[in-house]
Amino acid sequence: MRVNFTVNGRPQEADDVWEGESLLYVLRERMGLPGSKNACEQGECGSCTVRLDGVPVCACLVAAGQAEGRDVVTVEGLADYAKQRAEHGGCGTGACGTPGGTSLQDAQQWQAKPLDSQTGEGGELSPIQQAFIDAGAVQCGFCTPGLLVAADEMLERNPSPSDADIREALSGNLCRCTGYEKIMDAVRLAAARQSETAPSQGA
Amino acid sequence: MADTRTTGIPAKVTQGAKSKGGIGESTLRPDGTLKVTGEFAYxxxxxxxxxxxxxxxxxxxxxxxxxxxxxxxxxxxxxxxxxxxxxxxxxxxxxxxxxxxxxxxxxxxxxxxxxxxxxxxxxxxxxxxxxxxxxxxxxxxxPLITDEASALAPDAILVHEDRGDHHAGHVTHPNIVHRQPIIRGNAAEAAKRADVIVTGEYTFGMQDQAFLGPxxxxxxxxxxxxxxxxxxxxxxxxxxxxxxxxxxxxxxxxxxxxxxxxxxxxxxxxxxxxxxxxxxxxxxxxxxxxxYNRYESFFGHVHRHPAKLHYEHGATKDGKLTHMKCKIVLDGGAYMSSTPSVVGNAASLSVGPYVVDDVEIEAIGLYTNNPPCGAMRGFGAVQACFAYEAQMDKLAAKLGMDPVEFRQKNAMEQGTIMPTGQPVDSPAPVAELLRRVKARPMPPERQWESSEGADVRALPGGLSNTTHGEGVVRGVGYAVGIKNVGFSEGFDDYSTAKIRLEVINGEAVATVHTAAAEVGQGGVTIHAQIARTELGVQQVTIHPADTQVGSAGSTSAGRQTYMTGGAIKNSCSLVREKVLEIGRRKFGSYHPAWASAELLLEGGKVVTDGGEALASLVDVLEDEAVEIEEEWRHRPTQPFDLVTGQGNGHVQYAFAAHRAVVEVDTELGLVKVIELACAQDVGKAINPLSVIGQIQGGTTQGLGVAVMEEIIVDPKTAKVKNPSFTDYLIPTLLDTPTIPVDYLELADPNAPYGVRGIGEAPTLSSTPAVLAAIRNATGLELNKTPVRPEHLTGT
The missing domain is CATH 3.90.1170.50 (Aldehyde oxidase/xanthine dehydrogenase, a/b hammerhead)
Known part of the structure; x- marks a missing residue:
């Protein structure tokens, strides 16, 4: 079958998709977007977390066909997604993770830019991406893409989370390397930087 | 910044760093950007x-x-x-x-x-x-061989009928892979001096590495x-x-x-x-x-050996250990993997970081039809630490002594002789590590209480909302462990580094090429740091690891910073000698200092030890490249004698201590670990940020074993019953407490920069500290990992 959907702001079509393929498989093996990771294939580890119409989901549990006509954001598009959000002020894109999420029109206001495939440089990082590097939250990095998407979505909903909020929001993302302390540090750091730079908002 | 941050990076680096981004600094990972953008190719x-x-x-x-x-x-x-x-x-x-x-x-x-x-x-x-x-x-x-009894029965079917390995000749049964006794002093005689004797049978479950990348x-x-x-x-x-x-x-x-x-x-x-x-x-x-998918991954690699451990310790009434006897049975599963080395480790580290002169030790590894077991972080020392630390608490209780003081009284130090006869010849701050975790302020009581009532997320059972504090009891436990670093028992353990120094676009650039596996630990970060420190350059390129350069040895046994770090340091110093040779040839006649043996490379220049710059690397090298590939070895070790276990088998030892604070819902048998503080000697923190990350990660894997992780093998069929992350649980962010880390830097004079392998030691003491805390809260004996709710409720 053919699946039409939007990935990181670009309309895409995937051909010859077998009905049993997951969104994760299509992203990784057909779209050339292997950033979302396959670590358990049963929704237990969160490594494949992407946003589907703004809502964080395990892409391994979403049938590719379910993505028809919908809007997907992966770690590859996270920096631009966050930039658009910042430029529109707070939840300006409407992509604020509440059920119902991003309207297609809003989502298409931004486009992911390619990075240099050798160095990863050439693109700006989102605050949460930079904070993960700065705080030492990346070791093997396999859990990182899913955690970044989940943490970014949490900070969008809850710009100044308590530690308990962070633990709860990210408890669906397994990490085996760090013991999570540096991940906590990174999310706190991103939240703090965000509150320093964000224009004062009502919410 | 939230005020709950508990981990700190030392503000001051006391030694080492001569150029920006050199050793001792928390430089950031060179692969960090690729990993956060999804571009890193796994x-x-x-x-x-x-x-x-x-x-x-x-x-x-x-x-x-x-x-x-x-x-x-x-x-x-x-x-x-x-x-x-x-x-x-x-x-x-x-x-x-x-x-x-x-x-x-x-x-x-x-x-x-x-x-x-x-x-x-x-x-x-x-x-x-x-x-x-x-x-x-x-x-x-x-017929199935599933345990010691079925493996060693007189009519037991043999897992391997025609063994040709070099252990086959000395084992007492063909279903024993390897057997390592250690006899030192006279345990039977020393036992007569004991005022108290405690024994224990301990069971350690099969743990999976559960790395996320299949x-x-x-x-x-x-x-x-x-x-x-x-x-x-x-x-x-x-x-x-x-x-x-x-x-x-x-x-x-x-x-x-x-x-x-x-x-x-x-x-x-x-x-x-x-x-x-x-x-x-x-x-x-x-x-x-x-x-592999996750299901297959559970079958696709070896696991941590499950073990049965029988221990006997004695002590005098003033709290000195008299003797120790133990038998450790490790289930190696169907194939050998690294079982012989795990047996050697379990035996030689079975006494723990304590002074005991009279010991009788026996460790065996079995061939069974269970899943094959081999290397996992802590490698044989983990199982022993779980048992000997339980014994220490039992002894302290029997003597009416504080468990930390009792340990400190018996703690080994530099100069202590191991049961293998090997002297501990570098710092062994066992008592100090215990002091540090004990001196730390306690986390506040009833921390779940808030102005809006109980925050169930801070309670055992969490969002299942099983208690608002009723039936919840706090417990505190301590443990300390000893782990060897590097490959032991006479293994020819080496690493190789190829270093190239050349001028590219008007700047001196070093290329570091090794075959060392970067598995997340941050080797690539410190390789660049070492090259900067040794060669005084800013730009360092890390060549991808491949087999076009000599072996780096394994990224395991806490050895890579020591070994490949050592190889890079060594090759860099050979490159430096060549650079100075070129410099002397070109510029020697212009300045008498060129004749000095004390010239250094710093800030892109050749400088005297007084700091005077003689020439830039760009001028010295011009279009000449200097390249050296060289092997580097740690000091040799010896095999353990097959009868007495004597021998200088280990390269270096690492020590860590933990204090665990837990809260237990005693009615439902649910445990919440509140804090798991660690103190560790790291010798020299080449990259403090990575050091803390390693300690926290290792601590968390030990926590997993304590309360949730076990591959369950059906004893009737020898089939794995829980090969998925639905059924094999590893700690989530809600299961993992704050992990404050306090590290010492007591240099090992034998190691490059004084480093001590750091990755494994925290995985040892974490588990028994949590167990001790749960025992402290419940009064139960708890001789098995993991502790499950039914062990606490008796249902």
Missing amino acids: SSDMWHEDMLWGQILRSTVAHAEIVSIDTSEALATAGVHAVLTHEDLPAAKNYGMEYQDTPVLAYGKVRHHGEPVALVAADHPETARRAAAKIRIEYREL ESGLAVPAEDGGIDLYVATQWLHSDLKQIAPCLGLPEEKVRMTMAGVGGAFGGREDISMQILASVLALRTGKPVKMV
Whole structure:
């Protein structure tokens, strides 16, 4: 079958998709977007977390066909997604993770830019991406893409989370390397930087 | 910034760093940007035009003769390019790290549940899976060996009938892989001096490394008949030595490149899909990608040895240990892997970081039909630490002493003689580490209380909302452990570093090329730091790890900073000598200081030890490149005597201590670990940020064993019952407490920069500290890992 959907702001079509393929498989093996990771294939580890119409989901549990006509954001598009959000002020894109999420029109206001495939440089990082590097939250990095998407979505909903909020929001993302302390540090750091730079908002 | 941050980075670096980004600084990972943008290429991300997908068919029974294999239906499936069995293997049929007893594909019999039997290559992974399911295998089941009793029974069936390994001659039964006794002093005589004697039987469950990146890789057949392999491993050259004979190729035709590694923890020290993907690629003439799913990953690598440990300790009433006797039985499963080395570790570290002159120790590793076990973080020392630390608490309780004071009274220090007769010849701050975790302020009581009532997220049971504080009891426990660093028992342990220094675009640039596996620990970060410190350059390029340079040895045993760090330091100093030679030749006549032996490279210049700059590296080198590839070794070790266990078997020791604070819902048997503080001597923190990350990660894996992690093998069938993250639980962010870290930097004079291997020690003491805290809260004996709710409620 053919699946039409939007990935990181670009309309895409995937051909010859077998009905049993997951969104994760299509992203990784057909779209050339292997950033979302396959670590358990049963929704237990969160490594494949992407946003589907703004809502964080395990892409391994979403049938590719379910993505028809919908809007997907992966770690590859996270920096631009966050930039658009910042430029529109707070939840300006409407992509604020509440059920119902991003309207297609809003989502298409931004486009992911390619990075240099050798160095990863050439693109700006989102605050949460930079904070993960700065705080030492990346070791093997396999859990990182899913955690970044989940943490970014949490900070969008809850710009100044308590530690308990962070633990709860990210408890669906397994990490085996760090013991999570540096991940906590990174999310706190991103939240703090965000509150320093964000224009004062009502919410 | 939230005020709950508990981990700090030392504000001041006291020594070492001579150029920006050198040793002692928390420089950031060079692969960080790639990893946060999704661009970092892990082994499962490899892709090649026209590639096929490989799939393994694994045995559904644990011990059986293979009567027949029928591949015809699988072969007839559209999209299938090859279906292979052992009959199709091109050359050697067995591989193995220490001894080649592991079949590439089972022939004759299968010896454990999940053993590879057949292979499929197809154009889509689902096609490959479905075709594999169509392979018909007829088994004739055999009796099972599942524990010590069945393994050593007089009429026991032998897991391996014709052993040719060098341990076969000294073991007391062919189902024993290796046996290591250690006898020192006279334990029976010393026991007479004891005022109290305690004994215990302890059971340690089978732990999985549970790295998140599954076994995977890509094998590409080459025009010269060889193969290019992109895989995630801990030791490229060890893989190479095992792969080449099975492919019937000379080693130079098997070109291995490290792909991105999604965690390892010992589970990638053995071969997984490397040979199988290569066999399919050579057979089909097409690139073959192979990726295990999580279910298969639980069968695709060795696990931590489950163990039964019997201990007896004695002490005088003033709290001095008199003697220790122990027997440690490790279940090695169906194939050898690294079981002999795990046995050697368990035996030689079984006394813990304590002074005990009179010991009788025996450790054995069994062949059984359980899943094969081998390397995992802590490697034999973990199981022993769980048991001896429980014993320390029992002794302290019996003597009416504080458990920390009792440990401190018996703590080893520099100069202590190990049970193997080896002196501990560098700092061993065991008492100090315990003091530090004990002195730390306690986390506040009833921290779940808030103005809006109980925050259930801070209580045992969490969001299940099982208590608002009723029945919740706090407990505190302590533990300390000792782990060896590096490969022991006479192993020729070395690493190789190729360093190149040249001028590129008007700037001196160093290239570091090693075969060291970056598995997440941050080796690539510190390799650049060392090159900057030694060569005084800013720009360092880390060449991808491959087999075009000499072996770096394994990224395991806490050895890579010591060994590959040492090799880089050594090769850099040889490069420096060459640079100075060139400088003397060109500029020696202009300044008398060139004759000095004390010249350094700093800030891109040749400088005197007084800081005077003599020439820039750019002027010295011009268009000349200096390149050195050199092996570097730690001081030699000796094997342990097979009867007495005596011998200077270890390179270095590492020490960590933990204090665990837990809260237990005693009615439901639910545990919440509130804080797990660690103090560790790291010798020298080359990168403080990474050091803390390693300690916190190791601590959390120990926490997992304490309260949740265990591969459950059905004793009736020897089948694995929980091969998924639904049923095998690892700590989430809600299960993991704050982990404050306090580290000491007491240099080991034998090691480069004084470093001490850091990755493993925190995994040892974490588990027994949590167990001790739960015992403290409940008053229960708890002699098993993991502690499950039914152990606490008695239901």
